[in-house]
Amino acid sequence: MAILNLLFATRNVPGIENIDVAEAHGIYKGVRKAVTMERQAVIDEIKASGLRGRGGAGFPTWIKWNGLPKNYTAPHYVICNADEGEPGTYKDRELMLKQAHTLVEGMIIAGYATYSKVGYIYIRGEYVEPAWQVRKAIDQAYKAGYLGKNILGVDGFDFDLHIHMGAGSYECGEESALMSSLMGERGNPRLKFPHAPLPTVEGVWKSPTLINNVETYCAAGWIIANGSENYAKLGTERSKGTKIISVSGHIRRPANYEVEMGTPLLDLITEAGGVIGGGLKAVVPGGSSVQIVPADRLGPINLDYESCGANGTLLGSGGFMVFNDRTDIVLLMKRTSEFYAHESCGKCTPCREGTRWLFKILDRITSGGGRDGDIELLLNVCSNIDGRSYCGLGDAAAWPIVGAIKAFRPEFEYWIKYKKSPVGASALPPSPEVVNPLLLQAAAAHG
Amino acid sequence: MSTSTSSNSESLREPAPAPVPETRFSAQAHAELDEIAGHYPERKAACLPALWIAQREYGGSLTSAAIQETANALGLSYAEVEGVATFYTMYNTVPRGRHHLEVCTCLSCAVNGAYDIVHKLEHELGIGIGETTPDGEFTLSEAECLDFCGAATIMQVGDKYFGNLTTENIMGLIDELRASESYTPAKLADSIVKILQPGSSITGGGSYTPESLELPAGPML
Ligand SMILES: Cc1cc2nc3c(=O)[nH]c(=O)nc-3n(C[C@H](O)[C@H](O)[C@H](O)COP(=O)(O)O)c2cc1C
Ligand code: SF4
Ligand code: FES
Numbered sequence: 094m095a096i097l098n099l100l101f102a103t104r105n106v107p108g109i110e111n112i113d114v115a116e117a118h119g120i121y122k123g124v125r126k127a128v129t130m131e132r133q134a135v136i137d138e139i140k141a142s143g144l145r146g147r148g149g150a151g152f153p154t155w156i157k158w159n160g161l162p163k164n165y166t167a168p169h170y171v172i173c174n175a176d177e178g179e180p181g182t183y184k185d186r187e188l189m190l191k192q193a194h195t196l197v198e199g200m201i202i203a204g205y206a207t208y209s210k211v212g213y214i215y216i217r218g219e220y221v222e223p224a225w226q227v228r229k230a231i232d233q234a235y236k237a238g239y240l241g242k243n244i245l246g247v248d249g250f251d252f253d254l255h256i257h258m259g260a261g262s263y264e265c266g267e268e269s270a271l272m273s274s275l276m277g278e279r280g281n282p283r284l285k286f287p288h289a290p291l292p293t294v295e296g297v298w299k300s301p302t303l304i305n306n307v308e309t310y311c312a313a314g315w316i317i318a319n320g321s322e323n324y325a326k327l328g329t330e331r332s333k334g335t336k337i338i339s340v341s342g343h344i345r346r347p348a349n350y351e352v353e354m355g356t357p358l359l360d361l362i363t364e365a366g367g368v369i370g371g372g373l374k375a376v377v378p379g380g381s382s383v384q385i386v387p388a389d390r391l392g393p394i395n396l397d398y399e400s401c402g403a404n405g406t407l408l409g410s411g412g413f414m415v416f417n418d419r420t421d422i423v424l425l426m427k428r429t430s431e432f433y434a435h436e437s438c439g440k441c442t443p444c445r446e447g448t449r450w451l452f453k454i455l456d457r458i459t460s461g462g463g464r465d466g467d468i469e470l471l472l473n474v475c476s477n478i479d480g481r482s483y484c485g486l487g488d489a490a491a492w493p494i495v496g497a498i499k500a501f502r503p504e505f506e507y508w509i510k511y512k513k514s515p516v517g518a519s520a521l522p523p524s525p526e527v528v529n530p531l532l533l534q535a536a537a538a539h540g
Numbered sequence: 541m542s543t544s545t546s547s548n549s550e551s552l553r554e555p556a557p558a559p560v561p562e563t564r565f566s567a568q569a570h571a572e573l574d575e576i577a578g579h580y581p582e583r584k585a586a587c588l589p590a591l592w593i594a595q596r597e598y599g600g601s602l603t604s605a606a607i608q609e610t611a612n613a614l615g616l617s618y619a620e621v622e623g624v625a626t627f628y629t630m631y632n633t634v635p636r637g638r639h640h641l642e643v644c645t646c647l648s649c650a651v652n653g654a655y656d657i658v659h660k661l662e663h664e665l666g667i668g669i670g671e672t673t674p675d676g677e678f679t680l681s682e683a684e685c686l687d688f689c690g691a692a693t694i695m696q697v698g699d700k701y702f703g704n705l706t707t708e709n710i711m712g713l714i715d716e717l718r719a720s721e722s723y724t725p726a727k728l729a730d731s732i733v734k735i736l737q738p739g740s741s742i743t744g745g746g747s748y749t750p751e752s753l754e755l756p757a758g759p760m761l
Contacts, residue, residue, distance in 0.1 A: 168581070180646045180685035213579075218630045219686055221699040221731050228734075229741040236742075255579040258732050260588055261629030263684065277580075277587030277614075279627040298581050341648035341689035348690055381647060381685075414648055414689070428650050432684055438627075 095353035096364065097327065097335050099319075100311045104191045110226055112233040115194040123318035124239055127202045128247045132163070135206040139313055142321035143333030148174055148266075148306030149380065149410045151332075151398045154313065160293030161207040161301040165249070169209035169301045173200055173310055174271060175216040175223075178263035179380035180432060181412025184337040185307035187349050189216070189223035192311060193230035197254065199310030201239055202317050204252040207303050211253050215271055218260040227256060263436035267484050268304045270438065272297045281440045282484040306410075308337055328354030332397035336411055340365045343417040358394040362415060371417035375500070379409025381429050382489030384496025385422070406496070421516045422501040423508045426494055427455035433490035444487030447478035451494055463509030468498060471505075559604035564597045565613060573613055576736050583614055587624050590614055591631055592732045600725025601632040630728070637672040637679035638725055639717045642696040643705075645682045648689035653706060657693055658682065660707045664714070677718060698723060699731040 098104070108114040115121065127135050140155035161169050173196065177185040188196060200212050216224045231254050234240045242251045257275055264270045265280040274280045275297055283289065296302020305313075312334060316324045324334045332354040338361060341347045345366025352361060358378065362368065373388040378396070384406040386394065394404045401408040416425065434448040451474055458467055475491035482488060498505060507515035565573075573593055577586035590610045591602065598606040602625050604618075611621040625631045632640075641661065645654040658669070661680055665673055672679040686694045691703030695713075702713060717723065734740045 177687050178685065179687070181648060181689055183687045183689055186687055211579075217687070218628070218732065219696055219701075221728070221735070222701065224735045225731075225741070232739055232741045235738070253579075255738075256735055257579075258588065258592065258736060259628070260591070260631055262627065274588065275585065276582070277585040277624070279624055339690060341692060342651055347648075347692070377647075412689070416651060420651055425647065425651075428645070428647060432646060435684055 095356045095360070096350060097353045098351050099315050099324075099335050100188065100192065100195060100308065100337065101349070101351045103195075104187070109191060110193060110229060112194060112230070112237055116237075119318065120192075120194045120314075121198050121237075121239060123314040123316075124198050124201050124205075125245065127205050127317050128245050128250060132206050132208065135202065135317060138317055138321045139206075140321075142312075142316040142324040143328075143331075144309065144312055144316060144324065145332065145398065146306055147308035147312065147336065147410070148268075149179065149382070151408070154305060154309055157293055157303055157305065158203065158206055160291060161209070161303060163208060165208050165210070167300060168211065168298075169207055170297050170303070171200055171203045171207060171209045171212040172271070172275065172297070172302060172304045173212070173214040173307055174266060174268060174304055175214050175220070175227075175307045176259055176263075176266035176271060177220070177307070177410075178217060178266045178436075179382060179410045179412050180429075181339060181341055181377065181380045181414045182410045183339045183341075184349050184411060186220060186223050188307050188311055188337075189220070189227050191226075193223075193226040194234070195311045195314055196227065196307055197230045197234050197239070199312070199314035200254060201234075201244070201252055202314055203303060203305070203310060205244075205250060207301075209303065210251050211255070213255050213257050213275060215257045215259060215265070215275055217265075218258050224256060224258060231256070262438075263432075264438040264484075264486055267486060268292065270484065271304065272302070279438070281438050285484075329395070329397045329399060331399050332408075336396060336408065338396060338411045338413045340413045340415065342415040343368050343370050343420070344415045345369050352396055354397040355400070356396045358391050358396055361396065361413065365415075368415055368417050371419045373415070374418040374420055375416045375422065377406075377412070377414040377416075377493070379407045380412030381414075381432060382485075382492060383407040383409045384492055385416075385425075385500060386496075387500045390500075405499075419516055421514045422497055422504050423455065424459055424514070426497045427452070427459050429493050430455050430490065433486065437486060437490070438484075441483035441487070443478045444482040444484075444490065447474050447482075447487065448490045450474045451478075451490065455494075458505070458508050459514075461512035463512065465509070467509055468502065468505050472498060559608040559618070561608065562605040563609060564606070565593070565609055566597065569593050569597050570613065572733060572737060575738075577614075584616060587614060587616065587621060588628075589733070589736050591621070591625055592729045592736070595631060595729035596726045596733055598726075600727075600729065601635040632725070635672075636725055638677050638723055639697050640679045640681065640725070640728075642681045642683040642686075644684070644686045644692070644694045644696075646685035646689075648685075649692040649694055652692040654693040656707050657695075657705055657710050660710055661714075664711060678714070698725075698727045 103109045103118045136158045144154040145151040244250045262280045265274045269283040270280040292302045337351045375385050377385045430451040434452040437444045437448045439445045475495050478487045479491040504515045576589045577583045594606045594610045611618045688694045693705045695702045
């Protein structure tokens with residue numbers, strides 16, 4: 094099993110949140126090294142490492158870093174997306190709680206490479222405890238001379254780092270909505286490339302802006318400190334290095350597992366202690382926005398971008414949710430659609446209306462009011478959201494429903510025909526009446 | 541759902557009455573806002589931090605007077621600030637109890653018994669979702685994924701997460717919360733404002749000491 098703790102190397106070191114301990118364990122080595130390099134050489138290292146964005150989309154990191162103007166003529170901004178909101182994902186939380194100095198280091202390096210003088214860490218409002226660790230790390234980094242003016246004695250290398258707290262909105266994780274929120278507005282997204290310039294050209298306050306995820310910055314720092322070749326030799330051809338996978342659901346040892354890219358998916362389930370409360374039914378490998386995969390199709394999947402993509406799902410943010418055979422997939426999708434309906438920002442019609450439709454239909458089906466044609470209706474609504482929405486949230490609301498219907502259509506049909514859960518009727522001790530459709534086989538969880 | 545005398549529905553809001561001017565921002569609050577606004581190239585960007593300050597200064601909820609005072613402090617219109625305040629779920633545009641119980645019922649929590657916990661709380665506290673106990677101690681809400689799914693079921697209360705909740709241990713926690721005197725409805729906002737201020741981890745800043753922000757319960761820590 095390829096557990097490989099690069100970013101998490103020091104997560105269990107006592108006192109690692111204090112800068113002296115962090116430095117003794119090699120954190121900030123990357124900054125010291127970076128400032129001896131040409132700025133372009135730092136970007137070239139990131140390029141050679143093959144690092145791709147860990148926030149969900151997997152965009153090559155170096156292309157963003159390379160996209161900002163290479164001078165200090167106008168202000169540039171470096172933003173960290175720490176709005177972690179994707180259901181199933183909790184890696185950024187642990188990185189900030191335990192490795193806040195690693196994040197700060199990565200952002201300082203990004204600031205250096207992109208000629209930026211100011212950085213913001215946009216942390217979701219609920220993450221008070223992680224944010225507090227980030228505050229401590231920033232305060233200590235200022236004292237130690239890693240932040241502020243003429244950092245490490247390098248003339249003209251100034252970098253300030255601020256924390257911006259969100260206030261409860263999944264949509265603010267979408268990068269253009271995050272920028273709106275950072276500028277003091279509602280979390281509505283903005284026009285995107287090719288209809289508007291890229292953030293690296295015109296981002297916050299119409300200035301060149303770099304946005305990356307927490308894990309991406311942490312990895313960038315590791316790469317500079319340890320060399321791109323040591324990162325690029327890990328993983329697969331197009332997915333290099335490691336990925337932190339947050340494992341949850343019906344699993345014995347839920348935790349964040351940092352694995353080498355390309356690790357077989359089923360190995361991770363074994364590493365995490367196996368399924369509890371029943372046999373394995375399905376896995377959602379990359380957060381609630383990606384397609385659910387039934388157990389019998391998990392075998393060929395490896396945890397990397399290519400393999401997940403080739404098998405009808407996505408690696409996404411690494412929110413790995415395991416479901417046992419007592420899970421009702423239709424109820425699960427009802428709850429998923431409820432999430433998107435709640436989080437839709439309301440800016441565009443397909444998503445604002447469509448997500449509510451999906452929830453209403455699924456709620457009706459799972460309340461015993463299913464009708465013939467409901468499955469087609471769901472697919473129809475999905476196809477009117479997917480690709481027609483203003484931002485990725487709409488697509489993300491449609492994909493899981495389409496995926497679940499593809500993989501578990503008989504369960505939808507059963508609900509519509511018999512007005513009750515197929516789970517109770519098949520694998521389980523008989524439970525003919527669904528007492529409360531909200532109860533997602535809760536009792537089965539702790540087997 | 542059980543009934544309750546206090547019904548502060550989250551989705552239905554009365555149109556805000558014209559705010560009665562109030563000035564509750566202390567001198568310290570204005571100083572904090574000026575410091576934080578200096579982090580951004582435009583003062584308007586401090587709207588979210590300013591609302592956190594207002595939520596603290598107004599004892600945990602954003603009344604129309606609080607929104608007006610925030611708007612004045614930023615040089616923005618009332619409508620602009622209200623639009624922001626109502627977009628985000630963590631700004632309390634309606635008053636809540638001393639402890640806001642936000643039980644995550646999203647996917648991983650749902651399959652680990654979150655709804656059982658919600659039902660237990662409804663039953664034991666005698667309130668439904670969105671309602672507050674008559675003594676003002678507890679408001680019950682369902683939360684979307686709080687992103688600590690590995691320790692499901694998760695509940696956020698003010699500035700803290702509690703993990704690994706079950707129907708067996710939830711009422712013990714409720715008793716602890718009832719007994720804890722340091723909690724106020726303004727605690728969450730207070731902690732956040734503290735985090736926004738440079739140096740607060742060294743000076744202790746604000747009205748809370750760094751130690752008062754303990755790490756959450758949970759198996760992964
Ligand atoms: C609805 C929606 C929510 C998102 N939420 C997050 C998030 O919580 N954290 C994150 O890093 N990226 C999130 N993203 C992806 C960001 O838009 C963006 O791609 C990412 O921050 C870029 O960083 P990276 O290149 O390092 O991955 C979200 C995207 C969408 C469409
Ligand atoms: S897709 Fe949804 S979240 Fe995105 S802009 Fe449209 S309504 Fe808002
Ligand atoms: S599902 Fe409850 S914390 Fe994620």
